[in-house]
Amino acid sequence: MQWTKDDTELYLAEKKYVDTLIIPLIPFNPETDGTIAKEAFQRELNHLTTHLLEKGYRGRILLAPDYNYITGNYEAESQRINQWIEKFEKQPFEHVFLFTFDTKWKRWEKELKGHLLWVPSLHERNLQSTETRSFVKEQVNQISDLIKAYWD
Numbered sequence: 001m002q003w004t005k006d007d008t009e010l011y012l013a014e015k016k017y018v019d020t021l022i023i024p025l026i027p028f029n030p031e032t033d034g035t036i037a038k039e040a041f042q043r044e045l046n047h048l049t050t051h052l053l054e055k056g057y058r059g060r061i062l063l064a065p066d067y068n069y070i071t072g073n074y075e076a077e078s079q080r081i082n083q084w085i086e087k088f089e090k091q092p093f094e095h096v097f098l099f100t101f102d103t104k105w106k107r108w109e110k111e112l113k114g115h116l117l118w119v120p121s122l123h124e125r126n127l128q129s130t131e132t133r134s135f136v137k138e139q140v141n142q143i144s145d146l147i148k149a150y151w152d
Contacts, residue, residue: 002054003065011062020057020147021093023064023084023114024050025100029071039071042101042121045136049119050099052140053147061147064088067098074104078111085113095150099143115150117143 001007001018011018024046028039043066054063067084069077085096096114098105101121109116119139122132 001058001062002051003063007062014059015091017059018062019094020061020151021064021088021091021096021114022050022053022061022117023081023088023096023098024066025081025098025102025105026066026068027071027100027102028068035071044127045121045132046099046101048127049136049139049143052136053099053143056140056144057147062093071102071104074108075111078108082111082113089113095147097147117146119143 001011026039026043026046028043029035046066050063054061064084067081069080081098088096097117098112098114099117099119101119103118103120105112105116106118109118122135127133
């Protein structure tokens with residue numbers, strides 16, 4: 001289920017079956033020309049990956065709104081993410097996953113109240129290419145296996 005009116009209404013009616021939340025972590029820093037295109041590509045790749053994950057487990061996973069953050073202050077952002085997670089846990093969700101391509105989150109992983117799903121990103125390329133689609137599909141399969149391990 002996605003964070004849309006129809007899906008959230010369905011979630012509220014069926015929430016006893018939806019025990020997993022995925023929060024996409026989306027970095028951006030508009031003041032640095034060198035990272036704008038890279039971060040925009042990561043955002044698109046994150047959306048593609050998390051939407052495929054949600055689609056594969058529709059009815060078990062809720063895809064939260066994107067958590068957008070300005071890169072640099074990961075300590076403050078980890079506290080803010082934890083506030084999000086505390087709010088979501090009141091629903092309650094048994095499993096909260098944070099999905100990102102930003103390697104800097106690995107340093108802060110132990111501070112986070114959710115499970116960090118960090119995946120190395122591709123270099124910027126066409127999201128419609130066969131190579132990119134193949135990469136995303138393989139990543140989704142591996143992440144799915146990891147999520148299922150938490151369910152067992």
